[in-house]
Amino acid sequence: MTMRVRPARAEDFPAIYKMAKLTGGGFTNLPPDKATLVEKLARSAASFEREDDEQSGDLYVFVLEDAKTKAIRGTCQVFGQVGVTQPFYSYHLSTLTQSSPELGKTFRNETLTLTTDLEGSSEVGGLFLHPESRAGGLGALLARSRYLFMKLHRQRFGDRTLAELRGVMDEAGNAPFWDALAGKFFGMTFPDADEFNAVHGTKFIADLMPRTPIYVALLPDSAKAVMGQPHPSGRAAMKMLEAEGFAFDRYIDIFDGGPTVTCPTDQIRTIRQSDVHSVAEIGEGGKQKVLIATGRLNSFRACCATIGKVPKKGLCIDRQTADLLEVEVGDKVVAVSRNGST
Known part of the structure; x- marks a missing residue:
């Protein structure tokens, strides 16, 4: 992709x-x-x-x-x-409760209030x-x-x-x-x-x-x-x-x-489930499907990727992902599973 x-x-x-x-x-x-x-x-x-x-x-x-x-x-x-x-x-849709002892009835009326x-x-x-x-x-x-x-x-x-x-x-x-x-x-x-x-x-x-x-x-x-x-x-x-x-x-x-x-x-x-990682290797990537992003402000890039993990070092991504994100080994990325946390 x-x-x-x-x-x-x-x-x-x-x-x-x-x-x-x-x-x-x-x-x-x-x-x-x-x-x-x-x-x-x-x-x-x-x-x-x-x-x-x-x-x-x-x-x-x-x-x-x-x-x-x-x-x-x-x-x-x-x-x-x-x-x-x-x-x-x-x-804002609110509820206003009003009662009438004489009628023996209670009315709950919804109201719209400009807020x-x-x-x-x-x-x-x-x-x-x-x-x-x-x-x-x-x-x-x-x-x-x-x-x-x-x-x-x-x-x-x-x-x-x-x-x-x-x-x-x-x-x-x-x-x-x-x-x-x-x-x-x-x-x-x-x-x-x-x-x-x-x-x-x-x-x-x-x-x-x-x-x-x-x-x-x-x-x-x-x-x-x-x-x-x-x-x-x-x-x-x-x-x-x-x-x-x-x-x-x-x-x-x-x-x-x-x-x-x-x-x-x-x-x-x-936001809650994503984590910041370093790019440890650019090679064949891996099998875990993620959304991955990097960059400050105008240099922000995000794409789909399959990644691997290098123990105690960071992520392994493929060359296409590196090119899409415009990153090299040592750069920081944030990643989250397409279905949950990384």
């Missing part, structure tokens, strides 16, 4: 733009808008070039590259800290794998490479990491949750609002959204049915996140009602 994950560059824009047009809408972090994507790549370049290691509002964009053909087959993103330049809004509880968290998102490359474990490589990058640059990320999943919408891009709630206050369709958010940010939410809790019972069944549910195309991503330790804590997206899942950063499975 000649596929690897590396930091995105300005010259990757055409490939990333083509993938953005394939998402079908609702991917706020990967909008099919040229100016926004150019700005994202510029912001990412500045984040990779920043020298100090404090947590900040960085954006790191990565691509999945065929090192042999130079074709770009996927992309993903990591945000160092959400809520730095604009508030990070979510709805910025998740500010300060890091975020993984923007993951898209080209439809022609959705096989052979490439999705797992792309997704888990983000956690290996976080492991190698731990001080740049917060104590909690979140992921937002796209909510349910129809083939035309209309979202039942938006139509039932936020759409009443903005006078625009969900596709229009989602595009505006992707380009301009969420300040308009604070300007126009009601601050009082919303009683879920007042929403139509079409909206209640999709709250906290991922888009059918995102169910595989949800399973991968859950396998990493992410859990739904009753936070949902204010636009489409999709679930926001969270996990303590140090408890993310790939």
